[in-house]
Amino acid sequence: MIYSLNSSTIMSEDSPALGIPGLRNNPFQARPLERGRSELLVGRDELSARWTRFIKARNARMVLLIGESGTGRSSLMRCLSEETQKSVHLDMFPDSEHAQKILHEIFVSFVGFEVPSSTPEMVSRLVQETEKSSGPLPLVSLDYANVDGKKLSEVLSTLVAAFERMNALVVVVLSTEQRAQWPTNLVSRFDHVDIIGALQRDEVRRLCESRMATTANISWTMSDGALDYVMENTSGNPSRVMRLMRDLVDEERANPREVKFDSVIEPPNPIVSVQDSSIDNIDEMLDEEMSVEPGVPIFDLNLDKLEEEPETIYMEDTGVSSTPVRGPFSGLAARNRDNKNLAPRFDKTKAKPAQREPVGGDANELWLANEPNAVLAPQSVPIVDEPLTDDQDDDYFESKEEFEEDVIVNGDVEGLLGQLFEALNVPDGLSLAELLAGMRRPVLGRRESNALDVHTLRNLSKNEAVLVEVSSTRELSPSDSRLQDRLKIGRPRMSQMCNRLYRAGILSVQQRGRSRMFKLTNDARAQMVAWGIMEASV
DSSP states (O other), rough: OOOOOOOOHHHHHHOOOOOOOSSSSSOOOSOOOOOOOOOOOOOOHHHHHHHHOOOTTTOOOOOEEETTTTTSSHHEEEEEEEGOSSSEHHHHEOSSHHHHHHHHHHHHTTSSSOOOHHHHHHHHHHHHHHHHHHHOOEEEEOOTSSSSSHHHHHHHHHHHHHHSSSSSEEEEEEEEEHHHOOOOOTTTTTSSSEEOOOOHHHHHHHHHHHHHHBBBOOOOOOOOHHHHHHHHHHOOOHHHHHHHHHHHHOOOOOOOOOOOOOOOHHHOOOOOTTTOOOHHHHHHHHHHHHHHOOOOOOOOOOOOHSSSOHHHHHHHOOOSSSSOOOOTTTTHEEEEEHHHHHOOOOOGSSOOOOOOOOTOOOTTTTOOSSSSOOOOOOOOOOOOOOOOOHHHHHHHHHHHHHHHHHHTTTTTTHHHHHHHHHHHTOOOOOOHHHHHHHSOOOBBBBBEEOOHHHHHHHHHHHHHHHHHHHHHHBOOTTTHHHHHHHHTTOOHHHHHHHHHHHTTSEEEEEEEETTTEEEEEEHHHHHHHHHSSSOOOO
């Protein structure tokens, strides 16, 4: 006869109280995480970050991931697939033709349903597809946990040659039992061998609290007693933690525990029976309660005084604050107080009224002086003539004569403009519009650039990005026929793009004869080096 023990019966005796808040449902599930739930992945940050760098940098690798059952290997691989557009996770081992069907599933995921009949052609198409793909590397993960290790090693010995040719991140997941059955020469063909273990104490706490936050409206902190109980029964294995917490939460939701409070012991009050006390004793007790200590004022409510208006108290303004200001703004408050005393505010009532015009007069009326010798007073500052010495007098008249000679010689405006154009080396026969347009052109032989606009550098179009890439290695001109053919544009459009990048401070320009040569500026190069998309050049 077989007897089964109910887990809830066992946990009800020694399991700690979780003190969970109101939950919509049980957040602890034993199944692996799916794609898009990477925020719930705990304790695998180092592995995930390293593999993400391989994917983003397009660094093809073959990785062997080894761990016990329930350590979260499948959850890690499914969450890692968020970092790339193309990924395939295979966990159902085919019944027959194992290597052929595994390649078939990878081909359908990456290329399409038109699968070639021959295996070499299928592998060649896969290699071509992974090579020409842009963006992050494709991800291939094989997770056959229920397959015998020896059989799996035979299948992988056939597929490892194809995986080495593919430009992708290939991860093969093994249990410790499967790894023990693999030959050493097969393991050595992988680039990395990573081991995934159990969670630490703080990681188990973070795992439980993050799962509880998905269904609870208030925060929940796991107690040390509950954490000790979970670590003792699971040893930090994520799958066992999920199952144990699932059962604990189900039990506590089904059988809520009563919260026990410590009883407060009050001192017993003496009970005095009315029958034992006489009337005289009662009168004495009342007299003691009604007695008033000497010196204590007795409250007396006067209704007549409430109707009187309160007395207004005026305080004299001494100009000095009675309460000193302390703290970080004490200096600022002191300066404001001093300035207020030195320069008080403007009082309109104390200002003198402006003199108005006489009544009956007209502002536009002509004023006449009655005295014949009246002189109009000058409004400007009088000029004081200083006496000149003989030497200064001679210099003054000489400079005046030279100025008069220049005015006589160059009296016409066209002659002055002609001399100005000759000084600026302006060619003859140009209109005013052509002259103004020539001022904005780069000076011959000098390289010019503007301040860098980081927003424009961050939001380049595909053709502009090609121009920036070419300009980082050599100079380019809008008349470059090779670039025009590569971008499939004409010279006017290419000139517009170069001018836009020049105004944004990404390209610098230098006039060489009739051509303008553009090159990547040092500011743009430094910004891209800081972003990590370009190597620094010494």
